[in-house]
Amino acid sequence: MRKSLHLHVVACHRTLTKTLHFHSFSSQRSCTFLGPNLPDVWVPREENSSPHTLLPQKFQWANDGHSAAILEGKAIAKQIKLKVADEISRMKSEIGKFPKLAVVLVGDRRDSHTFIHIKLKACEKVGIETVVSELPENCTENELLNVVSSFNDDKDVHGIVVQLPLPQHLDEERIVNVVSPEKDVDGFHPLNIGNLAIRGRKPFFIPCASKSCIELLLRHGVEIKGKRVAIIGRSKIAGLPTSLLLQRHHATVSLLHAYTKNPEQITSEADIVVADVGIPNIVRGNWIKKGAVIIDLGTNQVKDPSSQVFRITGDVCFEEAVKVASAITPVPGGVGPVTISMLLANTLDSAKRAFGMV
Numbered sequence: 001m002r003k004s005l006h007l008h009v010v011a012c013h014r015t016l017t018k019t020l021h022f023h024s025f026s027s028q029r030s031c032t033f034l035g036p037n038l039p040d041v042w043v044p045r046e047e048n049s050s051p052h053t054l055l056p057q058k059f060q061w062a063n064d065g066h067s068a069a070i071l072e073g074k075a076i077a078k079q080i081k082l083k084v085a086d087e088i089s090r091m092k093s094e095i096g097k098f099p100k101l102a103v104v105l106v107g108d109r110r111d112s113h114t115f116i117h118i119k120l121k122a123c124e125k126v127g128i129e130t131v132v133s134e135l136p137e138n139c140t141e142n143e144l145l146n147v148v149s150s151f152n153d154d155k156d157v158h159g160i161v162v163q164l165p166l167p168q169h170l171d172e173e174r175i176v177n178v179v180s181p182e183k184d185v186d187g188f189h190p191l192n193i194g195n196l197a198i199r200g201r202k203p204f205f206i207p208c209a210s211k212s213c214i215e216l217l218l219r220h221g222v223e224i225k226g227k228r229v230a231i232i233g234r235s236k237i238a239g240l241p242t243s244l245l246l247q248r249h250h251a252t253v254s255l256l257h258a259y260t261k262n263p264e265q266i267t268s269e270a271d272i273v274v275a276d277v278g279i280p281n282i283v284r285g286n287w288i289k290k291g292a293v294i295i296d297l298g299t300n301q302v303k304d305p306s307s308q309v310f311r312i313t314g315d316v317c318f319e320e321a322v323k324v325a326s327a328i329t330p331v332p333g334g335v336g337p338v339t340i341s342m343l344l345a346n347t348l349d350s351a352k353r354a355f356g357m358v
């Protein structure tokens with residue numbers, strides 16, 4: 001029951017939605033719409049792009065009423081989707097082909113169904129064809145491996161997503177290993193993760209949530225190079241690859257997990273805090289250094305006790321953090337939508353590679 005250790009469920013009402021305008025989009029030129037693909041991003045940013053510091057000079061804290069800038073993801077996601085849709089429509093008219101994504105869902109988890117629904121809808125909107133394979137909770141590992149292998153062999157499929165987590169009796173690592181690295185649009189295959197970890201190497205794909213974190217930081221003018229980053233959570237979906245991607249952007253990264261003692265000591269020294277735990281409101285206001293930038297990946301479905309309706313809440317206590325941080329991603333509407341647009345971009349990339357368009 002390690003997860004219950006720091007379970008602070010706090011009612012965090014979103015009353016503050018102010019967006020400060022000192023954050024410009026000056027970094028747009030240095031990050032492609034497909035996100036921070038290698039190797040371009042490792043080239044130092046243009047001298048004249050003058051990235052904003054984490055604490056812009058004109059930024060003032062009043063004793064009362066300070067509110068962090070909100071790092072909105074929806075507009076960025078929309079921009080990326082438009083560009084992807086445009087490329088796909090040109091692909092169709094020029095060569096008569098289009099990208100196709102295969103999604104594999106095992107079992108009946110409520111959150112997995114929601115996430116897959118979001119992914120399929122987004123694919124439809126931009127012109128990515130989809131095929132879904134649903135297996136029962138009690139399916140065997142071989143049945144699942146056969147489904148993945150058949151998508152590997154299908155030349156019309158360019159991307160494969162096996163929705164995680166899988167039921168306990170299935171060996172997640174074994175399944176991830178079988179996905180062809182060239183169709184691994186999640187970027188979870190050891191070859192892709194390994195190449196992300198090693199300087200100068202280029203994975204076929206970078207995990208979507210990690211690209212989304214970097215995209216949000218760069219697009220809002222937050223400098224990464226030389227900054228101290230604390231990431232809470234080391235999952236292969238987000239925490240671990242985000243640590244690898246951030247170190248490639250020359251951040252100094254601490255990776256925290258369930259065995260980390262006094263995590264608040266480490267987070268309170270960080271310029272950027274990334275939360276990827278899955279525990280609502282685990283990151284409190286007093287975990288955060290004044291002026292830090294907060295990226296909240298947590299997407300926790302919480303049942304409202306009064307209405308019995310599910311709502312989404314992050315890992316960060318927004319109401320407290322917004323008073324201390326200089327900028328923060330909201331949940332919903334922050335990292336999540338950009339993650340989805342990165343999946344579309346990765347799938348398009350894969351199709352372009354398959355059609356010899358890169």
Ligand SMILES: NC(=O)C1=CN([C@@H]2O[C@H](COP(=O)(O)OP(=O)(O)OC[C@H]3O[C@@H](n4cnc5c(N)ncnc54)[C@H](OP(=O)(O)O)[C@@H]3O)[C@@H](O)[C@H]2O)C=CC1
Binds near residue numbers: 004209238296297
């Ligand atoms: N917005 C987005 O794009 C995405 C959102 N998510 C969301 O992020 C959350 C995490 O999911 P996922 O990435 O699958 O992570 P996992 O559930 O796989 O892993 C959780 C991580 O948190 C760590 N952890 C657990 N309890 C504590 C604690 N008390 N203190 C410090 N660390 C702790 C675990 O440590 P240990 O390794 O030691 O067990 C583990 O590394 C979920 O809410 C998920 O929905 C995930 C991906 C993308």
Ligand SMILES: Nc1nc(=O)c2c([nH]1)NC[C@@H]1CN(c3ccc(C(=O)N[C@@H](CCC(=O)O)C(=O)O)cc3)C=[N+]21
Binds near residue numbers: 118164165333334
């Ligand atoms: N193979 C695999 N790949 C993944 O990328 C993957 C996965 N498994 N398992 C689960 C996590 C979680 N994840 C999210 C994606 C989008 C939102 C998202 O769109 N969030 C919206 C809200 C969504 C809602 O309303 O429920 C938002 O934050 O605004 C959230 C979380 C991808 N994951």
